[in-house]
Amino acid sequence: MPRAPRMKKKLYEAELFRLQGELVKVQEWVRAEGARVVVVFEGRDAAGKGGVIKRFREYLNPRIARVVALPAPSDRQRTQWYFQRYVEHLPAAGEIVLFDRSWYNRAGVERVMEFCTREEYLRFYRECPIFERLLVDDGILLRKYWFSVSDQEQERRFRSRLEDPMRRWKLSPMDVESINRWEEYSRAKDDMMLHTDIPEAPWYVVESDDKRSARINMIAHFLSTIAYTEVEHEPIALPPRPPATGYERPPRDMQTHVPDHAAKLSAEDVL
Template identity: 55%
Template sequence: MKSTLHDDVAHAERVRAELLDSFDEELEEEIDDQRLANLLDNASDHPEVSEVSRSLYFKELFRLQRELVKLQDWIATNKKKAVVIFEGRDAAGKGGVIKRVTQRLNPRVCRVVALPAPSEREKSQWYFQRYVPHLPAGGELVLFDRSWYNRAGVERVMGFCTDDDVEEFFRSVPDFERMLVRSGITLIKYWFSITDNEQHFRFQMRIHDPLKQWKLSPMDLQSRVRWEAYTKAKEAMLEHTHIHEAPWWIVQADDKKRARLNCISHLLNQFPYEEVQRPLIELPPREHNPDYTRERISEEMYVPRIY
């Protein structure tokens, strides 16, 4: 009996350790956010002071992620098709939300599309052509980290397209998106909104942190210079492309924690999903063959155990 009790306790501790390990990735992200802030001498001037306590944030995040798993199963089982577009200024927090959405999901069901600048060949194509191959098949959820709305934003502000290109884009987008919806795709569009001061602070954090400097591109720096031009471009985009079939949803993103929770909660509410009932899984016993022997592997092939 003692041996059995000991085994049960050891198993319970192992399970607990595995659960904690699965949460550590999220904790690492939060620790990293704090480390970034501490890199700056004027960190106390950070315009964002989240009113969401750490314990509440994690409790709600994990609860929402459990619901995302249910949504994923519902989409896959019922062969639904969904596209979620994440747009916003540089450093608005789009990537952070996308990471929390996909963190515990199956990449075969939920995938992220983040396209590079178009090639010369793509520039000569119908504008939407390079996005079409990435649209979902039945049973897939696709998250666009920036999308065809590049034309209404960076391409327009930086002069990578003509005024006629922009006007044609505004004429075409409503029809294009209505076609997607009529084909059975649920299309959800988020704009992450941050203030001038908040973007300035986040850029400063990236400048001072060697682990984050790769996130700063020449385009990002120009976006600071052309803040007002981007504002006007955003306003025109919302005016022309906020349609009944695919409306825009604005996420107040100065507070990262609130933005993540609010966006994921809203995303879940856009689907009439239900938990998919599955049969109880039983692990089959492993076969044991008396003539089986495990071959010895050379020590030279093992990764050095430095830690």
């Protein structure tokens, strides 16, 4: 099947920059209002979640907007209530938390790869809507996005990673296994949607075969769901630099400087 036409680069870059400007406004509104925002990014391997997250927070203050990407649970965490290790990463007032995968691991990879029991994922389906309603009832703005990629496009991206030494680390044995279990992941996703697509916290599906369109569509939609307003800031004026008082910088040879690699490259380029 031929790939869908990509969004033109010039149009994409202009709109992305505009949307990122709006995200900065959202950040300032979140800080001023003491709002709490949680955005869940889910989808198959190579669906483009990481690329969207990177563009989403590119111009945001990392003290306000942070990414949570948890490793496999420890032995101790496996004995805790399933949602417990995610709760400690929820935002305080004035914070935005982006979950690069989330508690939905149980409904996807844990279920398909049999890292949990049938009883455990059925309990997840019962508890997850309750858990999310509690978050929303407490005032957290919860948004959930599922990035949908075709099997052909996923395989193309896997092969691209395999051939690129700079991105080969992104391809794991778990990714390879996801090809063999495509239909199992599909059934798991359908069950997840059936049990957890609730009015208080609905799922939003992002078609992601075209990464550029997916990034634009997701960010634009997110902005449309937040009733933010632009925060007025007090004007800042830089003061005049005070007069010198006799300070002298120590000699350069008293400090260890990194070699000027850039100057060497520039000299070689002239030659």
